Amino acid sequence: xSNGLSILKxxxxxxxxAGPWIPxxxxxxxLVIPILALVLRGAGGEAIRTALAxxxxxxxxxxxxxxxxxxxxxAVSFGMPLAYLLSRRDFQGKALVESMVDLPxxxxxxxxxxxxxxxxxxxxxxxxxxDVMGVRIGFNTAAVVMAQTFVATPFFVxxxxxxxxxxxxxxxxxxxxxxxxxxxxFLRITLPLSAPSLLAGMAMAWARALGEFGxxxxxxxxxxxxxxxxxxxxxxxxxxxxxxxxxVSLLLxAVSFGxxxxxxxxxxxxxxxxxxxx
Amino acid sequence: xxxxxIELQVGDFRLDVILEAGRELISLFGYSGSGKTLTLEAIxxxxxxxxxxxxxxxxxxxxxxxxxxxxxxxRGIGYLIQDGALFPHLTAAQNVGYGLGRASRSDRDAxxxxxxxxxxxAGLGDRYPATLSGGQKQRVALARAxxxxxxxxLLDEPFAALDASIRETLGSELLKLREELDLTVxxxxxQLSEAFSLGERIAVFDGGAILQADSNQTIYRSPKSRxxxxxxxxxNVLDGVVEESSEKELKVxxxxxxxxxxxxxxxxxxxxxxxxxxxSVLLIRKDRRPSRNSRENNVSGIIVNRKARGSLYTLQFQxxxxxxxxxxxxxxxxxxxxxxxxxxxxxxxxxxxSLRRDSLHVIRAEQPCV
Numbered sequence: 001x002s003n004g005l006s007i008l009k010x011x012x013x014x015x016x017x018a019g020p021w022i023p024x025x026x027x028x029x030x031l032v033i034p035i036l037a038l039v040l041r042g043a044g045g046e047a048i049r050t051a052l053a054x055x056x057x058x059x060x061x062x063x064x065x066x067x068x069x070x071x072x073x074x075a076v077s078f079g080m081p082l083a084y085l086l087s088r089r090d091f092q093g094k095a096l097v098e099s100m101v102d103l104p105x106x107x108x109x110x111x112x113x114x115x116x117x118x119x120x121x122x123x124x125x126x127x128x129x130x131d132v133m134g135v136r137i138g139f140n141t142a143a144v145v146m147a148q149t150f151v152a153t154p155f156f157v158x159x160x161x162x163x164x165x166x167x168x169x170x171x172x173x174x175x176x177x178x179x180x181x182x183x184x185x186f187l188r189i190t191l192p193l194s195a196p197s198l199l200a201g202m203a204m205a206w207a208r209a210l211g212e213f214g215x216x217x218x219x220x221x222x223x224x225x226x227x228x229x230x231x232x233x234x235x236x237x238x239x240x241x242x243x244x245x246x247x248v249s250l251l252l253x254a255v256s257f258g259x260x261x262x263x264x265x266x267x268x269x270x271x272x273x274x275x276x277x278x
Numbered sequence: 279x280x281x282x283x284i285e286l287q288v289g290d291f292r293l294d295v296i297l298e299a300g301r302e303l304i305s306l307f308g309y310s311g312s313g314k315t316l317t318l319e320a321i322x323x324x325x326x327x328x329x330x331x332x333x334x335x336x337x338x339x340x341x342x343x344x345x346x347x348x349x350x351x352x353r354g355i356g357y358l359i360q361d362g363a364l365f366p367h368l369t370a371a372q373n374v375g376y377g378l379g380r381a382s383r384s385d386r387d388a389x390x391x392x393x394x395x396x397x398x399x400a401g402l403g404d405r406y407p408a409t410l411s412g413g414q415k416q417r418v419a420l421a422r423a424x425x426x427x428x429x430x431x432l433l434d435e436p437f438a439a440l441d442a443s444i445r446e447t448l449g450s451e452l453l454k455l456r457e458e459l460d461l462t463v464x465x466x467x468x469q470l471s472e473a474f475s476l477g478e479r480i481a482v483f484d485g486g487a488i489l490q491a492d493s494n495q496t497i498y499r500s501p502k503s504r505x506x507x508x509x510x511x512x513x514n515v516l517d518g519v520v521e522e523s524s525e526k527e528l529k530v531x532x533x534x535x536x537x538x539x540x541x542x543x544x545x546x547x548x549x550x551x552x553x554x555x556x557x558s559v560l561l562i563r564k565d566r567r568p569s570r571n572s573r574e575n576n577v578s579g580i581i582v583n584r585k586a587r588g589s590l591y592t593l594q595f596q597x598x599x600x601x602x603x604x605x606x607x608x609x610x611x612x613x614x615x616x617x618x619x620x621x622x623x624x625x626x627x628x629x630x631x632s633l634r635r636d637s638l639h640v641i642r643a644e645q646p647c648v
Contacts, residue, residue, distance in 0.1 A: 176351045177350055182351070
């Protein structure tokens with residue numbers, strides 16, 4: 001072609017190789033710097049020890065553990081059957097059910113909190129009925145679990161559904177023709193083979209529950225010992241004890257990082273299993 | 279003993295099948311999408327027919343009128359599909375023992391060893407499916423299906439993914455097993471040679487129905503309809519009209535020539551199809567007087583195409599004066615490669631053929647159905 005273009009070409013090529021690195025590096029720096037800052041500011045040995053010794057932090061930690069584990073338990077007990085139905089059966093309104101399950105993923109958590117409040121709060125839609133029956137939800141620990149479950153369960157359902165779908169129907173059929181009941185087949189074939197996805201889903205749901213803030217503060221409030229989970233404790237202590245806030249933040253960061261690592265480990269093992277299958 | 283008479287609608291596809299099988303291996307043969315797999319799934323209890331009746335060894339496992347529908351895990355049928363569907367998280371031995379849940383541990387172990395032995399898998403029990411070869415996997419899958427001692431075995435293209443030599447070995451082992459264990463075996467295949475070599479009987483599937491179920495000799499020699507003839511490899515099917523019919527013979531005029539065949543119960547004027555298999559067409563040299571056994575129904579023509587297919591040559595023989603070039607009559611001829619060489623078929627274009635009476639099969643032309 002023309003001479004002008006041949007001069008431009010080396011630059012074009014160089015730009016194509018180097019080009020993507022520049023914005024990518026900016027983004028990486030933007031992601032890493034805050035984490036680094038948090039670690040550097042918070043990671044004084046003495047500060048951590050005092051913060052962990054403070055009853056405020058301990059209370060919040062215990063509450064967070066109890067509520068988030070309860071949330072995972074609920075997500076698994078109710079999410080697994082739903083995930084199985086979504087992966088194996090066709091029924092009317094399936095698309096609608098799917099979007100209802102996915103909705104909390106994109107809904108701002110604060111909105112979720114408001115929605116829960118007008119549904120289950122004392123004057124809410126279902127709350128009035130519950131109130132008559134003597135059950136009061138809202139601004140107590142049960143409300144924390146509900147807020148977390150609302151927000152975190154879809155993570156488990158999505159992952160579990162993908163896991164069930166990855167188990168070939170032929171394997172379940174083979175199991176049934178060998179005399180094993182559908183439930184036995186689920187326990188002995190479907191469950192072990194989708195375990196990596198189930199565990200990954202549990203890890204994600206747990207991490208999401210642990211970090212839940214918006215829905216919790218709207219629906220459950222910020223009551224020490226009752227509804228003040230770790231993220232709420234950060235907000236509270238920001239005003240008086242920055243060290244404690246930093247320590248709690250570090251704690252949550254470590255947990256998130258741990259979940260991520262575990263997720264990758266399980267995920268790659270699951271991948272290897274799937275590859276080894278045939 | 280298996281009896282079924284079922285109807286099943288899946289989307290636009292309609293399955294309507296009647297079949298009986300004794301203690302034998304019966305090949306379910308047909309193109310993919312002809313309803314073979316659906317039939318097996320219905321028998322196994324993995325798919326519910328809309329209407330009908332299925333019984334296994336005298337026990338009704340499905341009856342739409344009586345609302346009987348025994349679930350798959352209580353039908354006691356062995357079922358094996360193309361990819362084997364071995365459980366990837368269990369060893370070969372655990373796979374084989376999977377269906378022996380109610381047996382005691384020692385009984386189970388003994389039975390697993392017995393089956394691994396029977397299927398030439400001794401020593402492979404501790405291996406996981408991912409580390410087994412394709413042939414070994416199918417053996418394990420077969421052992422697993424046989425472990426609970428089913429009397430009925432459903433095999434859905436079990437060897438399709440394997441090399442030809444392994445396929446042949448496993449096929450003859452299967453025939454031996456069938457006899458030893460006195461099983462009813464339904465064997466789905468879309469390969470004609472496999473259907474003929476394994477099946478004592480063949481059920482020819484097409485468009486969701488069984489067109490003909492007969493011994494493989496009957497299917498080979500006397501297909502009931504033009505469609506069955508074409509599906510089972512009788513590539514040459516000529517339309518004709520009966521000119522004379524006597525107790526001795528039948529004379530049929532096709533568009534380009536007349537042939538004499540063995541007697542059939544047709545009368546003058548009947549519209550018929552004359553079928554001859556490609557391997558039954560006798561090729562003869564034009565410069566020699568035909569020998570005694572190639573004197574019947576001589577037709578001359580030219581070879582317009584030849585294709586080497588390993589041990590066979592497939593020739594396209596265009597009948598002289600047919601169709602004025604626009605729609606010629608072409609006969610397909612399969613010739614063993616050895617004969618092809620000895621006769622120097624490659625060196626000449628003009629040949630004659632003999633369509634021997636014993637090789638010709640005449641069937642009534644169906645009402646044109648669209």
